Amino acid sequence: xxxxxxxxxxxxxxxxxxxxxxxxxxxxxxxxxxxxxxxxxxxxxxxxxxxxxxxxxxxxxxxxxxxxxxxxxxxxxxxxxxxxxxxxxxxxxxxxxxxxxxxxxxxxxxxxxxxxxxxxxxxxxxxxxxxxxxxxxxxxxxxxxxxxxxxxxxxxxxxxxxxxxxxxxxxxxxxxxxxxxxxxxxxxxxxxxxxxxxxxxxxxxxxxxxxxxxxxxxxxxxxxxxxxxxxx
Ligand SMILES: [Zn+2]
Numbered sequence: 001x002x003x004x005x006x007x008x009x010x011x012x013x014x015x016x017x018x019x020x021x022x023x024x025x026x027x028x029x030x031x032x033x034x035x036x037x038x039x040x041x042x043x044x045x046x047x048x049x050x051x052x053x054x055x056x057x058x059x060x061x062x063x064x065x066x067x068x069x070x071x072x073x074x075x076x077x078x079x080x081x082x083x084x085x086x087x088x089x090x091x092x093x094x095x096x097x098x099x100x101x102x103x104x105x106x107x108x109x110x111x112x113x114x115x116x117x118x119x120x121x122x123x124x125x126x127x128x129x130x131x132x133x134x135x136x137x138x139x140x141x142x143x144x145x146x147x148x149x150x151x152x153x154x155x156x157x158x159x160x161x162x163x164x165x166x167x168x169x170x171x172x173x174x175x176x177x178x179x180x181x182x183x184x185x186x187x188x189x190x191x192x193x194x195x196x197x198x199x200x201x202x203x204x205x206x207x208x209x210x211x212x213x214x215x216x217x218x219x220x221x222x223x224x225x226x227x228x229x230x231x232x
Contacts, residue, residue, distance in 0.1 A: 002231040003133055005162060009034025009226035010197040011057055013141060013164055014042075017133045021108045023047040024071075025129065025141050025164075028059035034197045036227035039064055046108050049129050050075040051143030052121035053082060056197070063087035072107050074114070076100055076124035101127055109134040115154060117145035119172070130158050137161050137232055140185065144194065147177040151184035162232060163187035166194030167208045168201035175202060179211035182219045189220045191230060 006014040011026040012035060022045050029039045039061045048071050051057055058079075066073060066088050073083060073093050080098030090096040094105055104113040111132040119126035128143040140154065141164040154160070163185050166172035172194050173181065182190060190212065195202045202208075205223040212221050222230050 003137055004229045004231055005139065005164075005191065006229035007191060007193060007224045007226055008032070008037065011051070011141075011144070011166065011194050013191075013193070015131065015133075015139065017110065019109065019134050020044075021046045021110055021134070023049065023110065023131065024065065025049045026051055026057040026059075026143070027061055027065060028056050029061050030059060032056070032059065032197070034226045043069075045069040045071040047071060047110065047112070048073045049112065049131075049141065050079060050083075051117065051128060051141070052119065052126035053079050053123050054121065054144070057144070066092045074099060074105065074107070074112055074129075076114075076127065078124035079121075082123045101125075113158075115140075116148070116150055117143040118148045119144040119146070130154065130160075132158075139232075140164065140187065142166060142173075142181075144172045147173055147181050147184075149184075151181050155184050155186040160185055160187040161189065162230070163190045164193050165190055167192040167205065168195035168197070170200050175208035175211050178208055179215045182212055182216035187219060189222055189230070189232075191222050191224055 004016045013025045015023040077098035080093045113130040115128040117126040117128045131139040139162045167178040
């Protein structure tokens with residue numbers, strides 16, 4: 001069975017590995033106008049990765065998702081404290097206290113490294129994640145960020161099979177920065193995320209697709225609709 005990467009709209013993504021490990025990233029489900037599913041539809045979850053505490057990433061469903069599934073949440077310590085105040089047990093937070101940028105943890109055979117992101121946050125800073133599935137397939141979720149030179153290092157350290165990159169501008173990379181970041185990250189494939197959710201964001205992927213074809217023609221752009229999945 002291949003791995004599945006499903007875009008749930010905005011920054012929310014659901015990865016189901018070939019061996020059945022389910023990873024949710026930034027699960028803003030309830031009140032996400034782009035999300036085609038409800039929290040009750042999610043079912044099994046093993047790992048929840050949270051990039052930062054803005055409402056359009058943290059949402060309000062994490063206590064429900066964790067308590068219903070016994071998933072492990074991976075986030076920075078400051079954010080882990082906030083989650084505990086909202087009803088998430090320390091037993092459902094990695095090491096009971098969270099982790100930080102540069103570190104790698106392994107949960108259910110999946111290796112997760114927290115990476116930097118250039119953005120803001122109230123509790124802790126904003127981050128991204130490198131996700132190495134059981135067979136070595138490597139996925140990068142950038143979180144919310146502008147382009148940064150360290151993306152070149154990430155591209156050198158990790159052979160990225162798939163990058164999940166924000167392209168919506170205003171709060172994150174615009175299509176030009178996102179397209180240029182492909183020359184640094186060197187992924188095989190990219191799924192554009194964090195666009196068209198709000199009227200002020202970029203409304204479609206066409207400019208990104210055109211710029212990516214110009215700057216990094218070797219990268220395959222997979223512009224999904226919310227609810228669609230890419231098999232890896
Ligand atoms: Zn944000």
